[in-house]
Amino acid sequence: MNHIINLNVIDYIILGAYVSITIMVGYALKKYMKTSEDFFLSGRSLPSWITSLAFISANLGALEIIGMVANSAKYGILTVHFYWIGAIPAMVFLGVFMMPFYYNTKVRSVPEYLKLRYNEATRGLNAFSFAIMTLLMSGISMYAMALLFELMLGWSLTSSILLSAAVVLIYVFFGGLSSSIYNEVIQFFLIWFGLLPVVFIGLHAAGGFSGLIQKIPPSFLHSWQSMAKASDNPMGVDWVGVVLGLGFVLSFGYWTTDFLVVQRAMASEDLAAAQRTPLMATFPKMLVPILVVIPGLLAVALLPQFSVTAPAGVTPDYNSALVLLLAHYLPNGVLGLAITGLLASFMSGMAGNVTAFNTVWTYDIYGSYIKKNMPDEHYLKMGKYATIFGVLFSVGTAYIVQSFPNLMDYMQLIFSFFSAPLFATFLLGMFWKRATPWGGFWGLLSGILMAAVHYALYRLNVVHYASEMAADFLQAWWAWFADFVVTILVSFVTAKTEESRLVGLVYSLTPRTHHEGKFLRRPAVWGVIAIIAMVVLNIIFW
């Protein structure tokens, strides 16, 4: 197969340096892994600048970048909704309101909180669905990477899959979560340094921002103006879908309950740092559209196959938009750096999934159902074996996902099955002390089933939406709603938990932590600043 990018020796030196440093960092962390908490939670000792950047990077993986550049080439500035309303409020909520529960209860995973607040069954349901979801996601990332590297460099799918699997396996095996987090921070910088040159040169080619604006359709330039009716905007979603589906359910479900991201905050050195993790992360998050939305618009403006004048009837391969830009505008050298940034984001996305899987598998499945009360070294060893299993399973998944056309839509679909309803379970669990153990379980199960039923109805053409994305957003909403309603109804007819057992787990029964000291060190202050910044951005790009 023809490939579109030719790397030279300089590019390969850059790529090789990245692979060696990740392995070295992983290996250097090996000697710090003495207990299972060191391996799974970095000994709860990391400073917040590291956990914040890792928090963002965990979500800046494979599908994020390629998929969001594709979205931007397809839908324009509407893509910012995934970064602003679809992320910031949820991250602020996690930092200000939810983090104290996660951190102060000393739970080691999200399912473990569910066990304390509800019961074993709720934890089991969440732990199993999460373990499956993370391995699927990890396989998807790997497949996406392999596909991209075949297109770019002509590497075969199998060789990229095996290379990335081997590197991730080595560094996670040695350093656990710390390896994963350290590599995510390195990746954060590589992706910015790697992609900014194409943004600058692309803007130069388009004649600056004013030139860019003239070359793209007007409907691509506004984030809210075309949102009144689904049929008026390219995404086929109205504001209700964006606000309820994406902004409320999907985003809160993902950012506040997905252990993959929450685990990063749990690794912080103290509660204040844990609360700062998602709050500080909102600021780089708001800027990520520079790296994804602008390249998408540049593809529309500069590359003939994505432009408005392209022949009708031919659907361009949006997922290749970013790669084609790189091939077109970056000379060797910075080109190798951009490819390295992408490779880093693919690998760290996969590593993040594998480490989250490890932890949930070892603490919530193996340690709770298979072998309880073993010495800590046993679980540390188990975590390392689970890494091997997780990587192998992901490799298998990578070969299975090949039949899905749009990887991004698939990702949203998986989230809406598992994580959208979960947010209702957490919301009621943390803020309504009447929610009962079985209310939590049946609510969560109903939410997942609702998502499945809705998906079947949509596939069988019983319910209709203007676009695939609208279907995903609304599916998330209905799954959440089912969970919310069923949890409340079942809670009224099942046995309550004694209030004394809920202290520290439910908002109204937990003494407030007062943050003494400087105004600027209080989480709520940063939360408000982040929300104001988000509102201002939305107004600018109205």
Add this chain to the structure above:
Amino acid sequence: MNNSNSRPHFFDLKIPLGGLLTFYGSVLLLYGIFGSHAIYAMSFGINVNLIWGIVMILAGGGFLGFSYIRNRR
């Protein structure tokens, strides 16, 4: 768990990170100076490697310098 030596728990990430960025910056800078300049036709004559190499050396050096100052204290 005994937390008496919990800080610094792991080595300072700023060192490998700063080292990697500095290394990349140096490679790009040298390639920008000594490599063929014909490849910059695609970037409108802008020697991106040279410019970006300097930027990355500054960023990487910043991390290393910051780490050095903190460890001296």
